[in-house]
Amino acid sequence: MAINTISNLSSIQRVKFEDFKGAPTWFEQFLNTLNLFMTAIYNMSNHGITYANLGVIAPFTFSFTPGTTTGFKFANPTTSTPTNVIIGNIYEGNNFQVHPAVATQLYWHYSQGFVFVDSIIGLTSGTQYTISVLVS
Numbered sequence: 001m002a003i004n005t006i007s008n009l010s011s012i013q014r015v016k017f018e019d020f021k022g023a024p025t026w027f028e029q030f031l032n033t034l035n036l037f038m039t040a041i042y043n044m045s046n047h048g049i050t051y052a053n054l055g056v057i058a059p060f061t062f063s064f065t066p067g068t069t070t071g072f073k074f075a076n077p078t079t080s081t082p083t084n085v086i087i088g089n090i091y092e093g094n095n096f097q098v099h100p101a102v103a104t105q106l107y108w109h110y111s112q113g114f115v116f117v118d119s120i121i122g123l124t125s126g127t128q129y130t131i132s133v134l135v136s
Contacts, residue, residue, distance in 0.1 A: 013042050056080075057136040059088065064117070067125035073114040077135055082110055088132040090123075100124070106133065 014035050017028040058077035063069075076082055085108045092098040104122035108115055115135060123129055 013039060057134055059132060059134055061130065061132045063128055064120060064123075064131050065126065065128045066120065066123045072117045074117075076110065076113050076115055082115060082135045084134070084136045085115055086134045086136075087120075088134050090129050090131050092130075093128050094130065100129075106131075 015031050015038070017023065017031050020027060020031075056078065060074060060077050062072070062074060064072060085106060087104060087106050090100055090104055100122050102122045104120060106120045107118040109118060110116070120131070
């Protein structure tokens with residue numbers, strides 16, 4: 001999911017202490033901190049940002065044949081230790097319109113930079129599947 005370039009961002013990027021007549025002196029330090037935060041958010045929003053370029057979530061697609069594929073693993077596509085591997089789509093072979101008839105569930109673990117697929121329940125043994133997952 002991307003937050004696309006926002007063309008209607010305000011041209012005001014900083015809040016000035018001088019604009020707050022009668023404000024206490026501690027408020028100036030608060031505005032300095034707020035401006036640091038606003039600058040980062042403004043720049044990210046103005047230049048477009050995606051989960052992928054943050055390294056937070058990454059899609060990964062692989063082929064898997066239950067009963068034949070064993071010890072399947074793939075390199076962690078994110079910049080941090082994953083906490084979720086969620087099935088996005090499963091279809092038989094290259095046929096985008098043929099899906100498993102029952103609900104599927106993926107069991108996995110993470111070790112030394114790799115996501116290991118322990119098992120995927122709900123698939124027919126011996127049938128090749130193309131599986132897309134989101135790793136986060």
